[in-house]
Amino acid sequence: MKSVNVGLCGLGTVGSGTFNVMQRNLEDIARRAGKPVRITHIGARRDNPACEVGEDVKISRDIFDVVRDPDVHIVVELIGGYDTAKALVLEAISNGKHVVTANKALIAVHGNEIFKAAEANGVVVAYEAAVAGGIPIIKGIREGLVANDIKWLAGIINGTGNFILTEMREKGRVFDDVLKEAQALGYAEADPTFDVEGIDAAHKLTILASIAFGIPLQFDKVYTEGISRITREDVQYAEELGYRIKHLGFTRKTAEGVELRVHPTLVPEKRLLANVNGVLNAVLVEGDAVGPTMYYGPGAGSEQTASSVIADIVDIAREIDNAGNVPHLGYSTETENLPVLPVSEIETAYYLRITVKDEIGQMAQIASIMSENGINIEAILQKEPEEDASTVPLILLTHPVREKHMDKAIEALQGLDSVIKPIVRIRVEQLDG
Numbered sequence: 001m002k003s004v005n006v007g008l009c010g011l012g013t014v015g016s017g018t019f020n021v022m023q024r025n026l027e028d029i030a031r032r033a034g035k036p037v038r039i040t041h042i043g044a045r046r047d048n049p050a051c052e053v054g055e056d057v058k059i060s061r062d063i064f065d066v067v068r069d070p071d072v073h074i075v076v077e078l079i080g081g082y083d084t085a086k087a088l089v090l091e092a093i094s095n096g097k098h099v100v101t102a103n104k105a106l107i108a109v110h111g112n113e114i115f116k117a118a119e120a121n122g123v124v125v126a127y128e129a130a131v132a133g134g135i136p137i138i139k140g141i142r143e144g145l146v147a148n149d150i151k152w153l154a155g156i157i158n159g160t161g162n163f164i165l166t167e168m169r170e171k172g173r174v175f176d177d178v179l180k181e182a183q184a185l186g187y188a189e190a191d192p193t194f195d196v197e198g199i200d201a202a203h204k205l206t207i208l209a210s211i212a213f214g215i216p217l218q219f220d221k222v223y224t225e226g227i228s229r230i231t232r233e234d235v236q237y238a239e240e241l242g243y244r245i246k247h248l249g250f251t252r253k254t255a256e257g258v259e260l261r262v263h264p265t266l267v268p269e270k271r272l273l274a275n276v277n278g279v280l281n282a283v284l285v286e287g288d289a290v291g292p293t294m295y296y297g298p299g300a301g302s303e304q305t306a307s308s309v310i311a312d313i314v315d316i317a318r319e320i321d322n323a324g325n326v327p328h329l330g331y332s333t334e335t336e337n338l339p340v341l342p343v344s345e346i347e348t349a350y351y352l353r354i355t356v357k358d359e360i361g362q363m364a365q366i367a368s369i370m371s372e373n374g375i376n377i378e379a380i381l382q383k384e385p386e387e388d389a390s391t392v393p394l395i396l397l398t399h400p401v402r403e404k405h406m407d408k409a410i411e412a413l414q415g416l417d418s419v420i421k422p423i424v425r426i427r428v429e430q431l432d433g
């Protein structure tokens with residue numbers, strides 16, 4: 001093929017970044033691809049003043065005109081959301097076009113169906129930009145770590161959430177104020193509850209677990225907790241114990257099945273992951289041959305994400321007549337269907353914040369409930385009484401325990417007369433391979 005024509009659907013944050021980087025680096029991109037690669041058709045509801053689109057590019061207000069354009073070889077879906085995006089991608093596939101998307105919601109929820117359709121039609125659906133923005137993590141795992149039996153991976157995979165936690169810790173800012181800034185910077189999802197309630201991270205973890213372990217995409221089985229209940233006090237107490245609170249996606253293969261979970265996590269402050277701040281993302285992957293490797297970079301942003309979108313476009317352009325030599329989820333046959341474990345069977349250490357009446361004998365009662373449930377305490381901090389002087393926060397760090405035993409202990413603790421507020425629990429991961 002002499003030159004490759006790209007149809008761009010959606011001209012928002014990522015769409016405009018993709019257009020501008022393609023224009024700016026056109027010559028280098030052509031030399032790297034071995035042929036000219038051009039955006040020839042844009043589908044957008046309105047023009048974007050951030051993009052100077054020349055006369056040579058066709059503009060359609062109906063994005064479906066792009067997937068029906070016989071001259072377009074690669075359709076780039078950057079509109080986001082589930083339904084229209086799914087219809088658009090499936091129609092592109094059935095019209096024999098390759099697809100590039102940044103839409104993790106679409107891949108995590110409808111990816112199994114979409115990849116099947118793509119394979120049946122001999123086209124590729126590429127999604128590097130969908131996970132960890134500009135970091136080449138899909139390529140890193142699916143190709144770079146192909147030799148390894150992957151044991152586990154842990155990642156900071158939502159830029160907005162990490163930006164919020166960082167600003168709260170470093171500057172003492174309040175949650176809502178930082179979220180507004182993340183939205184203005186173009187980091188947040190159209191519905192920002194996807195960011196702060198962990199749904200976006202769960203979409204990305206679904207994808208990472210599938211390419212790490214060769215299991216089907218199973219978004220509905222991810223245990224998901226967001227950061228919206230994290231307080232400044234917990235951030236501070238964690239710090240006194242030598243930890244940082246990070247919102248992690250975590251997946252591990254055990255003899256019983258696969259853990260798939262997204263939640264705030266205490267990470268020892270000396271770990272690299274604990275020092276990934278702002279909108280930056282990082283994914284730590286443990287392979288049996290290579291050991292731990294970490295991938296670090298911008299998790300969101302216009303040109304940062306465009307970097308991954310264009311990497312996929314060039315990958316396809318290089319092999320356009322022979323595309324598809326890397327299987328969509330990295331495995332060309334269905335893997336043994338490893339079950340996903342319920343969260344009750346997962347074992348982690350815990351940080352607990354228990355607010356008790358300031359009276360004698362509390363500690364003994366708490367210690368005895370913990371020991372009845374087989375839970376060992378690693379550290380206890382007794383803080384100063386709170387403003388009203390009648391209650392004190394007790395901060396406990398435990399050794400690893402099955403979640404179902406911790407559930408029982410918390411239920412018993414919560415039943416004590418002296419425990420007067422809901423107990424806060426945050427899981428702890430040492431992340432030391």
Ligand SMILES: NC(=O)c1ccc[n+]([C@@H]2O[C@H](COP(=O)([O-])OP(=O)(O)OC[C@H]3O[C@@H](n4cnc5c(N)ncnc54)[C@H](O)[C@@H]3O)[C@@H](O)[C@H]2O)c1
Pocket residue numbers: 009010011012013014015043044045061062063078079080081084102103104129130133186187188189190299300301302305
């Ligand atoms: N913003 C980021 O940093 C980032 C990073 C990685 C992935 N993503 C993903 O990229 C995708 C796009 O995100 P964004 O931040 O660019 O969003 P955005 O809201 O800035 O852009 C989406 C654009 O698509 C347009 N659009 C939506 N439906 C349309 C339709 N039916 N017809 C025509 N135009 C339509 C909107 O008008 C808007 O201009 C999403 O799937 C998002 O999750 C975003």
Ligand SMILES: N[C@@H](CCO)C(=O)O
Pocket residue numbers: 130132133157158159160161187188189195200299300301
């Ligand atoms: N809203 C997402 C965009 C990148 O996927 C984030 O903040 O990480």
Ligand code: NA
Pocket residue numbers: 128129130131132133134135136137138308
């Ligand atoms: Na990526």
